[in-house]
Amino acid sequence: xxxxxxxxxxxxxxxxxxxxxxxxxxxxxxxxxxxxxxxxxxxxxxxxxxxxxxxxxxxxxxxxxxxxxxxxxxxxxxxxxxxxxxxxxxxxxxxxxxxxxxxxxxxxxxxxxxxxxxxxxxxxxxxxxxxxxxxxxxxxxxxxxxxxxxxxxxxxxxxxxxxxxxxxxxxxxxxxxxxxxxxxxxxxxxxxxxxxxxxxxxxxxxxxxxxxxxxxxxxxxxxxxxxxxxxxxxxxxxxxxxxxxxxxxxxxxxxxxxxxxxxxxxxxxxxxxxxxxxxxxxxxxxxxxxxxxxxxxxxxxxxxxxxxxxxxxxxxxxxxxxxxxxxxxxxxxxxxxxxxxxxxxxxxxxxxxxx
Amino acid sequence: xxxxxxxxxxxxxxxxxxxxxxxxxxxxxxxxxxxxxxxxxxxxxxxxxxxxxxxxxxxxxxxxxxxxxxxxxxxxxxxxxxxxxxxxxxxxxxxxxxxxxxxxxxxxxxxxxxxxxxxxxxxxxxxxxxxxxxxxxxxxxxxxxxxxxxxxxxxxxxxxxxxxxxxxxxxxxxxxxxxxxxxxxxxxxxxxxxxxxxxxxxxxxxxxxxxxxxxxxxxxxxxxxxxxxxxxxxxxxxxxxxxxxxxxxxxxxxxxxxxxxxxxxxxxxxxxxxxxxxxxxxxxxxxxxxxxxxx
Numbered sequence: 001x002x003x004x005x006x007x008x009x010x011x012x013x014x015x016x017x018x019x020x021x022x023x024x025x026x027x028x029x030x031x032x033x034x035x036x037x038x039x040x041x042x043x044x045x046x047x048x049x050x051x052x053x054x055x056x057x058x059x060x061x062x063x064x065x066x067x068x069x070x071x072x073x074x075x076x077x078x079x080x081x082x083x084x085x086x087x088x089x090x091x092x093x094x095x096x097x098x099x100x101x102x103x104x105x106x107x108x109x110x111x112x113x114x115x116x117x118x119x120x121x122x123x124x125x126x127x128x129x130x131x132x133x134x135x136x137x138x139x140x141x142x143x144x145x146x147x148x149x150x151x152x153x154x155x156x157x158x159x160x161x162x163x164x165x166x167x168x169x170x171x172x173x174x175x176x177x178x179x180x181x182x183x184x185x186x187x188x189x190x191x192x193x194x195x196x197x198x199x200x201x202x203x204x205x206x207x208x209x210x211x212x213x214x215x216x217x218x219x220x221x222x223x224x225x226x227x228x229x230x231x232x233x234x235x236x237x238x239x240x241x242x243x244x245x246x247x248x249x250x251x252x253x254x255x256x257x258x259x260x261x262x263x264x265x266x267x268x269x270x271x272x273x274x275x276x277x278x279x280x281x282x283x284x285x286x287x288x289x290x291x292x293x294x295x296x297x298x299x300x301x302x303x304x305x306x307x308x309x310x311x312x313x314x315x316x317x318x319x320x321x322x323x324x325x326x327x328x329x330x331x332x333x334x335x336x337x338x339x340x341x342x343x344x345x346x347x348x349x350x351x352x353x354x355x
Numbered sequence: 356x357x358x359x360x361x362x363x364x365x366x367x368x369x370x371x372x373x374x375x376x377x378x379x380x381x382x383x384x385x386x387x388x389x390x391x392x393x394x395x396x397x398x399x400x401x402x403x404x405x406x407x408x409x410x411x412x413x414x415x416x417x418x419x420x421x422x423x424x425x426x427x428x429x430x431x432x433x434x435x436x437x438x439x440x441x442x443x444x445x446x447x448x449x450x451x452x453x454x455x456x457x458x459x460x461x462x463x464x465x466x467x468x469x470x471x472x473x474x475x476x477x478x479x480x481x482x483x484x485x486x487x488x489x490x491x492x493x494x495x496x497x498x499x500x501x502x503x504x505x506x507x508x509x510x511x512x513x514x515x516x517x518x519x520x521x522x523x524x525x526x527x528x529x530x531x532x533x534x535x536x537x538x539x540x541x542x543x544x545x546x547x548x549x550x551x552x553x554x555x556x557x558x559x560x561x562x563x564x565x566x567x568x569x570x571x572x573x574x575x576x577x578x579x580x581x582x583x584x585x586x587x588x589x590x591x592x593x594x595x596x597x598x599x600x601x602x603x604x605x606x607x608x609x610x611x612x613x614x615x616x617x618x619x620x621x622x623x624x625x626x627x628x629x630x631x632x633x634x635x636x637x638x639x640x641x642x643x644x645x646x647x648x649x650x
Contacts, residue, residue, distance in 0.1 A: 054548050074551040081552045087545035091567045100563075101553030151553065 004063075005030040005187060006051075006155060011060035013046055013211075020046045022211045024060070028204075031185040033178065037198040038208035039234075044191045047208075048157050051189065052081040065154055079155035080148035084163060086140050088132045094119075094143055095128040101151045118146045121180075138169050149184070158190035162197055174200050195235050199223065207231050223275075229353050232273045239276060239320050240353070244269040249292060254318040258292040262347040271353040276321040278349035281311065284340045294344035302337050309334055313343060381627065388620035389413040399617045417621035427605060427622055431629070434602035437516070437591075438584040441523040442531075445580050446573065448524065449531035453572075454565075456532070457539035468536070471529050479526065483593050486522055487513060490594070514596030522590040527583070531576040538572025574641060578634065585630055602626060 006028040013021040021043045028034045036044040049055045051062060053074035061070045069077050080101075088097050098115045106114065119125045122142045127135065135143065141164070148156055161177065162170045178201055181188050192198050198205050199219040206216040207230075215222055215231050226232040232240065243250040243259050245268040250259040259272065284296060297315035311322045322343060326334075335341055390399035391414050404410040421427045456467045474482060489495050490512040497509040512518060546568070550560040588603030595601070606626075609619035 052548075052552060073556075074548065075554045075556050077552075081548070083545045083549060085543065085545055087543065087549035089546060089549075089564060089568075100550070101555075104554065104559075147553065 003027045003029040005032075005065055006189070007061075007063040008047075008051075009061045009063065011047065011050060011057045011062070013043075013050065013055065013057050020211050021050075021057070024211075024213060026206060026213065026216065028187065028189065030065075030187055031181075032187055033181050033201055033203045034187070034189045035198040035202035035205035036189065036191045036208060037193070037195060037205050037234075039193055041210070042208040043211040044193075044208045045159060048081075048159055048189065048191045051155070052079070052157050053077050054081075078153060079157060080151055080153040082144050082148050082156065082158045082161060084160040086144035086164070088140060088143055088147070090132050092132075093128070094124065094130050094132070094135070097132065097143055098128075098146050098150055100147060114150055118150045121149070122146050137165055138173065141165060141173065145180075149186070153186065155187045155189065158188060160192055161190055163192070163194070170197075177201060199235070207234060225351055226273065226353065229271055232351075232353055237276050237321050237323070239274040239279075241272050241274060241318070242269070243272055254316060255295055255320075256316050257295045259350060260292040260347050261350055261352065263352070265352065266354060273351040273353055274320075274345060274349065275351075276310070276323040277308075277325070279320070279322045279343050279345050281313075281322050281324050281335065282342045282344070283335070284342050293347060293350075294342060296340060296342045299335055299337050299339050299341060302334070304334065311335065311341075313341065381624070384620045384624050387616055388417055388624045389415065390617045392417070392615060392617045397616065398614050417617045418625065420618055421621050421625060426600075430600045430605040431602045431626060433599050434585045434587075437519065437523070437587075437599075437601060438581045440520055441527065441584050442577050442581045444520065444524045445528055445531040446577060449528055449535055449576065450569070450573070453532045453535035453539050456536050457542065458544060471532050471536075474529065480589065483522055483526065483590055486518075486525065487593060490518055513594060516595065516599045518594040518596075519591045519599075519601075522594045523584055523587060526590060527580045530579045530583075534575040534579060535569070535572040538575070539569060542568065571645060582630065582634070586626070 004027055006026075008024055008026040008028075011021055011024040012019075024043075024047060036047060038044040046055060050057050053069070053072060053076075057070065061068055063069070064077075064079065067078075069079075074081070089100065092100065095115055098118060099111045102111055102114055115128070116125070119128060122145060124139065124142050124146065127139055127143070132140065132143070141161070145161075162173055165173055174197065177188075190201065192201075202219055204216065204218050205222065207214045207222065209230060215227050222231060223235050226235065229240065232238045241252050241254060241259075243252045245251075245265065246258075250261060250265075251257075252259065261272075295315050297313040297320065299311050300314045300319060301312035303310045306326075308323050308325045311324065313320045313322055320343065324334075386402060387399055390402050391412060392399050400412055402411060402413050404412045452471075456464055456471070459467065487494075491497070492509040492511070492513075494512075496512060497506075500506045500510065501508075542565075546564055547560055550564045551557075555563060586603050586606075587601070588607055591599075591601045591604055592607075595604075602622075606619055606622055609615050609622060613619075
C-alpha cells in the first residue's frame with residue numbers, strides 16, 4: 001500500500017514560548033483510518049488544525065497525494081474538517097448546510113441530487129427541511145459529516161467526532177463511522193482523548209504527549225507491546241512492576257517473587273508490564289505456588305462488571321489488578337473479598353518496557 | 356406574598372418608566388399641538404374653556420401649517436437622509452472594529468473596549484467643539500495641508516453637511532460598536548473556519564456566514580444610531596452651515612425663537628409618529644422573521 005498518501009514532515013509549532021508540536025513526522029496511507037490519541041495539551045488538535053489549514057506550522061511540510069499543501073488556505077485544500085462542535089450554520093436548514101460547500105460549482109439540479117444521495121447514505125433524508133436547533137446531537141453529527149463528505153474530499157479530518165454524543169449512541173456511531181469509512185475509502189484522520197474510541201476506530205494510531213509522538217502503530221500492537229511506560233499506562237489498565245536481575249532470574253522487591261522472562265535483557269534493572277487479563281486467578285486450594293511467575297495474595301477489592309470481574313489483589317507492598325472473565329453464570333464462581341488466591345501468568349505475557 | 360407583590364411590580368417597572376417619561380410627556384406635547392396659539396405665557400390657549408359654559412377649544416391648524424410648508428417637511432427629510440448616511444458610515448467603520456474587538460484575545464479586547472468608551476467620559480460638547488478647532492480655516496488640519504503644500508489656501512472644511520456627517524459618525528460610533536460587539540462576542544468562530552473549509556474564500560464567507568448571522572447586532576446598533584440622529588440638534592448647530600436645515604434645529608427655533616409652541620409641538624409629535632410607527636412595525640416583522648430563522 002502507498003503509505004505516502006499523507007506525509008507530515010518535521011512539523012513544529014509554538015504559540016509564544018509554548019512549544020506545542022516538536023518535529024512531528026507521520027506517514028499515512030490512502031484509505032487509512034488514523035487516530036491521534038493524547039490527553040489535553042498534547043498538541044493533537046493543533047496538528048489536526050495544521051492539516052486543515054487553520055494554523056500555519058513554524059517549520060515542516062504537509063504533503064497530500066503528492067501535493068505540498070503547507071501554505072494553502074483552507075478553502076484551497078482538497079480536504080475537509082469536521083469540528084468537535086460540528087459548527088453547523090444556524091441560519092440555514094439541513095439541506096442548505098449540506099449544500100453549503102457545493103453551491104458554487106454545481107447547478108441547482110446537481111446540488112439537489114448530491115444532497116439527496118448524501119442524506120440517503122447517512123439516513124437523514126427526513127431531516128432536510130429541519131433547522132439545526134431542531135436536531136438531536138446524533139443528527140447534528142450526521143449533518144456535519146454529510147456536509148464534509150458531499151465535497152468528496154481526499155482526506156477527512158475529524159476533531160473528537162464522538163465526544164459530544166452520549167455513551168450508548170457513541171458505540172453505535174463508532175461502528176457506523178468505520179463501516180462508512182471502509183465503504184467510501186476516504187482517508188480519515190481523527191483526534192481523540194478517549195483511548196477506547198481510538199482503539200476501536202483506528203487502523204493505526206499515534207500516541208501524543210507534550211507535542212511529541214511517542215508511538216505510532218496498530219491498536220493491538222500498542223496495547224500488547226507498548227514501547228514506553230507512558231503508553232503502557234495510558235492505554236488500558238497496566239500493572240507496572242520493577243524487576244532486576246538476580247542470579248539466573250529476575251526478582252521484584254515489591255512482590256517478593258521471581259520472574260522468568262523468555263528473552264534476554266539489555267539492562268539489569270527494568271520495568272515490566274503485566275496486563276490484568278493475562279493473569280490467571282485460582283483458588284489457593286487447587287495449586288501450590290510455583291517458584292516463579294506466580295504469587296499468592298489477598299483480594300482487597302472486587303468489582304463485578306458483567307462480562308468480567310475486576311479484582312485488586314494485595315501482595316506485599318503492591319496492589320495488582322486482575323481481570324477475570326466470567327465464564328460461568330454461577331455467581332459463586334467469583335472469589336469473595338478477603339480470600340487468599342493464587343495468581344499466575346505465562347512468560348510470554350510479560351512485556352519489558354525498555355526506556 | 357409580600358415578595359410576590361414586589362416581584363410583580365418590579366417586573367412592571369420599565370412600563371411605569373415608559374408611561375412616566377414617554378407617554379405622559381408625549382400626551383402633553385400632543386395637547387399643546389392641538390391648542391390655539393396666542394401671544395402670552397404660555398403661548399397657547401387652554402383646550403378646555405369654562406367661561407361661557409364648557410367648550411372644547413382645539414384646532415388642527417398647526418398640523419396643516421406644518422405639512423403645507425416644505426420648510427418643515429424638507430428639514431425632516433434632510434434629517435432622515437443625514438441619519439441614513441451617518442448610520443451607514445457608523446456601520447461601515449463600526450462593524451470591522453466590533454468584529455476585531457470581539458475576536459481578539461481577552462487582554463487586548465478589554466483595552467480596546469475601554470478605548471471605545473473613553474470618549475464618553477469627557478463632555479460631548481467639548482468633543483464636538485474640538486472638531487471645530489481642528490476643521491476651522493486656521494485649524495490644525497488646514498495648517499498641515501498648507502504646510503505640506505497640498506493646498507495653496509485654507510479649505511472650507513467647517514459649516515457644511517460633510518462636517519455634520521463626520522461629527523455625527525464620530526460621536527455615535529460607540530453606540531454602533533457596543534451592541535455589535537455584544538452580539539459578535541458570542542459568534543462561534545468555528546463557523547468561519549467551517550465556511551473556509553467548505554471552500555468559501557474570505558469575502559464569500561463574510562457574505563454567506565458572518566453577515567447573515569450578525570443581523571440582530573446590526574439592527575440593534577443601527578436603530579441606536581439612527582433614531583437619535585434624526586433629532587440631533589447640537590452637532591448640526593455647531594458644525595453645520597446654512598446649506599442644509601435639519602429637523603432638530605427647526606424644532607428648536609420654532610419653540611424658542613418663534614415661540615410657536617403649538618406649531619413646534621405639532622412638528623415634534625408628527626416626527627415621533629413618522630419615526631416610531633415604521634420602527635415598531637419593523638421590529639414586529641423582524642422579531643417574527645428572526646424567530647422563524649432562529650437567529
